[in-house]
Amino acid sequence: MPFNVNEIDLGLLVENMPDLIFYLDMDKKLLSFNAGGNRFLKMIGCHDPSPGDDVLAFFPEKKRKFLLHELDQLKTGKVFSFEDVFPDDQNTCYFDISLYALAGVTGEQIGFCVLLRDTTDKRQVEAKYRRLFHDNPMVIYVIRLKDLGILEVNEAAIKQYGFSREEFLQKTALDWRLKEDQEKLREYLLNVQMGADDGPAGVWRHVLKTGEHIFMEICLHRTRYNNEDAVMTIAQNVTDKLELERRLEEERFAQHKRLTEAIIKAQETERAELSMELHDNVNQILGASRLYLSAAKKSPPARKTELIDKSAGYILDAIEEIRRLCKSLVSPLQRLLTLEMGIQCLAEDVMCVYDLSIKTEICNFESAELNDKFKLNLFRIVQEQLNNIIKHANAANVTIVLSATDNGIRVEITDDGQGFDTALQRKGIGLSNIQSRAELYNGSMEVVSAPGEGCRLVVEFAGREGMG
Structure with missing residues (x-):
């Protein structure tokens, strides 16, 4: 069943709001406050606030003059907001403060509302993330997608590239790329802007302030920075790693070359030894057999048989020698x-x-x-x-x-x-x-x-x- 706005206990609602609220009359004296407002007034020194108290007197002189000036400028229905800092037991508290001009039933201004939102925790979290960003050992910078301008950069990037923070913030992401890589980067970031997946972006060549070329392994994360569409780039210098891989590849190639040369040399040595065995042994045996056969042709029948038998014996020796050579060339693992x-x-x-x-x-x-x-x-x-x-x-x-x-x-x-x-x-x-x-x-x-x-x-x- 719908409720009637008059049935809402506005006082209870205000009392339980997380915001810190106190009200002032037209003379800037305290009218009322909620529990949060009471805590704030005690924090600035007003330990027992009561209606009619000049609570603004507890503000530091400079802040008090500022508040009085802004309250005097307020018109009914207008709001003035700003940020401010107050000490609390040696800690610093941050507040978003809004000033409202209160209107009565007939529309006339009857006082002021001071509403404070405690942003201390938020600021502390932001400070931690800021330290995480600036003190991170990885190179990090934020690129605005609209024009590729640099929105933020951390200390590691400043140290890596050699540019000052001011120089970085006047540059675009194209300024430390080689000319032949600039169009590739534009297309890549345009695809990210159009909805392509972010994440690992591979290895890119970058140019330091000194003109030296390095290789950076890049990872992109789509983000909003100061309400602008941007990517946060996390980069790692892998120049030494790639150089080591190149040297290892060269060493592997050289090792393979040495192995090949050693095998070829061993094969040539083995062939030379085989040639020597064939020439000095088998060739001599076959030569002797040929001599006996030639002699048999010219000998009488009684002598012919003896010479042929001796020739056959030498041929058998040659066959056995060839068998021995073959056996030495074939690995026993094949048999x-x-x-x-x-x-x-x-x-x-x-x-x-x-x-x-x-x-x-x-x-x-x-x-x-x-x-x-x-x-x-x-x-x-x-x-x-x-x-x-x-x-x-x-x-x-x-x-x-x-x-x-x-x-x-x-x-x-x-x-x-x-x-x-x-x-x-x-x-x-x-x-x-x-x-x-x-x-x-x-x-x-x-x-x-x-x-x-x-x-x-x-x-x-x-x-x-x-x-x-």
Whole structure:
């Protein structure tokens, strides 16, 4: 049911309003006040306010004169508003103050209303956000979307770009962009203004006051600032990060190039050795067979059979030599099931040809979960080091240990050969090839050796990235 305005208890309504209110008569003496108004009057020193009190006398002299002047200027139905500050127990209180001229039933002015809204909490929150803005280590500035002018800027931006606050506030967001990027920025901010999503905006090139170019990673947030349509830009200098990434990419490329060169060189060495074997061994055997066949043509029948048999024997030797060469070129992993068996067979083949004792130890290691490329890489590392030992170490005993560690895989190959000074001797093609193979799977290589003390090679792979 609709209520009658006369049924509303205006006194109770005013008394319970959150605003601070007190009323003055035409002589600026106190008429009445609500609970909030009472608190304010006590705050300025009027501890027991009563109707008729000259409460304006409790205001500081300058504020009192200002209030009296403004009250004298008020006309019925008019309002005058302003902001002011009052101390309260060593704290500062902020108020929005409105002065009203009160009219009676017949319209004549009968007094004044002083209404105060306590904005202290609001101001404190604003101050905290202001400190958060200005003291933030990230670069922050506010761009007006209408003309891309700068509305506000924090200390980090001033320090980063080298412009003073006054210089910033006279600029637009285009002024620290390269000319070729300015149209792109206009289009981007126009899309934001038209309703496109804000948030991460990517990496942009900026120009400092010194003329130096930097890269800034930008994030935009649509906002209202001083009642204007704007975006708050949060930026981070990623120039060093991008430079580091570029250097890492160059290093990865150089590492890949070194690996490729090492593999090609190893292949060329292997081909040269194969060519030598074919020329010095197989070619000689086949040459001898040809001589016997030529002699058989000119010999009597009794001698012919003997010469042909000898030629056939040399041909069988050539076939066996070619088979041996083929076997050395094909990894046992292509013929056997496991890496462990492949290394064991490699050791046995080496011991059959060279006066070398090789012991293999497999410790808590299972190759079933490793991919074929990684297993072949491990096999080639062992094969390469055995070749190094055969060629250079003059060793009698070798131990190969393949083990699984808490966080990866470890290959250790130790010999009792003549050793070498690791500080003086540069890595040959063999060790360089091993290191390249280790780095291919983010592994590390360590060589421990000294003259007369043999050599210990340790290759470790941390984690399982690229192995499974």
